[in-house]
Amino acid sequence: MSPTATDTTLPRIEAKGVTVRFGGLVALDNVDLQVPPASIVGLVGPNGAGKSTLFAVLSGLLTPSSGAVLMNGRDVTGASAQSRARRGLARTFQHPELFPGLTVREHVVLGYRVRHTRRRIWTDLITAGGFRSAAVEEDARVDEILAALHLSGQADQPVAGLPLGTSRLVEIARALAVDPNVLLLDEPSSGLDARETDELAATFTRVVADHGVSLLLVEHDVDLVLGLSDVVHVLDFGVKISAGTPAEVRADPAVRAAYLGEGPEGNTA
Template identity: 85%
Template sequence: MSAVTGTTPPRIEARGVTVRFGGLVALSEVSLAVPPASVVGLVGPNGAGKSTLFAVLSGLLAPGSGAVLMDGHDVTGASAQARARRGLARTFQHPELFPGLTVREHVVLAYRLRHTRHRIWTDLVTGGGFRRAPVDEDRRAGALLAALGLTGHAHRPVSGLPLGTSRLLEIARALALDPGVLLLDEPSSGLDARETDELAATLSRVVADHGVSLLLVEHDVELVLGMSDVVHVLDFGVKISAGSPAEVRADPAVRAAYLGAGHGEERTSR
């Protein structure tokens, strides 16, 4: 785990966020902060509101009330694209890839989106740009592929990739954007135990070496507790606990939430 710093504003922050879908309160006055160069975990039983909060933070869903800030600037009304330009990247539960591109081309395209945006049209229409990679671009793409264990798949089309490999590619593509904060939505889904351990080690190195902040949503609670500096727990759209992994692990409210979810309670919030 990395050291949490408190001298600068959080990379991203939710303040009193509330979201309603008709009569359903999906989130109720939820606050959460992701400091620079830190790993923050977000867990909770199915239907607790984790995906809804992710959508609010990334700009895909407007809250009914509350605010979202990035580096101290209010971005509540900003689009997902505007937040990306400020340094926000995210992954999704189901990887969203371009079937006609190779693994390496996905990483190169993301790198150019951040650094040489004017080349994107050529890349997509002619494919010629991929064959003329500057040294820095080639080095960066190669390093990310190696870090995620994807070097052997570099020139393979993404069509037909196993789910676990597709998920690793989506993380590599997000990191190619050089984000200040990365929202990871179920990154270990589809990975076996060895791949999950390697992913955790890779993400920890990214935080330590590049100062990227991570907000991690996971069903694998042990992965979150093992990686995170601070963990927040949602249940039915309400934050019921927050603290160090040890504090959260020992919290009776957290144990009760998971126990209740496993004994047939119907969950309707997102």
Template identity: 75%
Template sequence: MTAVAEEKAPATTARLEARGVTVRFGGLVALNDVDVQVPAQSIVGLVGPNGAGKSTLFGVLSGLLKPTAGTVLMDGEDVTSASPQARARRGLARTFQHPELFSTLTVREHIVLGYRIRHAKRRLWTDLLTGGGFRRPPAAETERVDALVDALHLGGVQHSPAAGLPLGTSRLVEVARALAVDPRVLLLDEPSSGLDVRETEELAATLRQLVADHGVSLLLVEHDVPLVLGMCDRVHVLDFGICIAAGTPTEIRDDPAVRAAYLGTAVDETTEEEPA
């Protein structure tokens, strides 16, 4: 976005927004008039049971799926008809529920790939597609890749090929690659799936630090309700394609409709397990 456009955009303009998004597949309504806002430098959670419409909404926001009705905006500009590539150029990145990695590339090469997609596209052709490999990296690239390797605790496997990595590690690699693009908004699809408790805590801390240090905005789909309530500024709850609640973690935790629908047990158990 140009400096002029940034001056015109109000300070309260969301980095990413869905307004009245509806998606129908024949007679099935997957999403019904859903609104979601992702403000600048924030973490927003999206929770709900299987079939609630979370993945469908991610598809609409990332440009992989066109809504039946409604609008998607980035920094206040309508991108409903924009391709995924056009949205990526505007600063949108995402991970997927099932990690999409290249089996023959190392962990570090995946992060380098993300960096060069954003900062050095020509080198992708000269160094990778022509068989030259990832050679002679500039200092800025090395510094950024090293920082992400350290932040996501990937140092021990950075030179290992992606093939054969545990699911949890593969997810961390995908997150690191997405962050290497330096996105303004990052969509995270089940980032904690496959991680143990320690890895989940480290990921949450890393993501919070990245938001604080780099100003990236995050929208994450998660089944780990305590994780969402513990790290998000705002949470949206979907059920059968309808947003039944939106608010702060405290508001969501205390919402009778949400608790009655499907969150009550998880929230109660989390509260009871806290040390006296």
């Protein structure tokens, strides 16, 4: 099945009863989460809540102790990260993983070719010969993504030495170039200033509206998540303590207790 040929009624990715144990430590305890088509879903929680562990399970880097991961209704719990990528999953990392010797544009070209001309990746990376020729469609799509993330002016710069915020935008651009149907974003606004964060939020909204991509967003910037997301899930010590619309989550006493140390009546514990 093509990564973009999906059932429009099924979650793009779903965790069902996911539990992860590291020895005697329960990092995730029976967690459920769904990312519907063409939606933005937020995942928040205090440090150590289990957000990164759940991301690792969803992306195929970690096998859960129990529970299941489904993509478009198909069980992929035992599938590799590469297999999930072929089904339409892409992700970014908390610390950008880039090739120092390549330019900004070449990273986006690589992302595009992973989806459209995978056989060229070897020559692209090893000999750089593949970068000298491109189809019209490739150039147009790469230019579109660079412009959307305000990277056109740095397109020909090597990524080595770029500020953290710009490096993060390059990684997001490369992930979007794969044309995923679900994109997992790990702290995408880290290192960005307020203006860049606002521009990134607008880009995410356009991507969902124009291309039907689903986004799962892990962020310490809770206001950004609440402002962007259709649904927000909240983890605390590996347990999902709340899920709902941003307004519902903002008003949930359990969320206030997890973040602010307030008791059930709003008093500091």
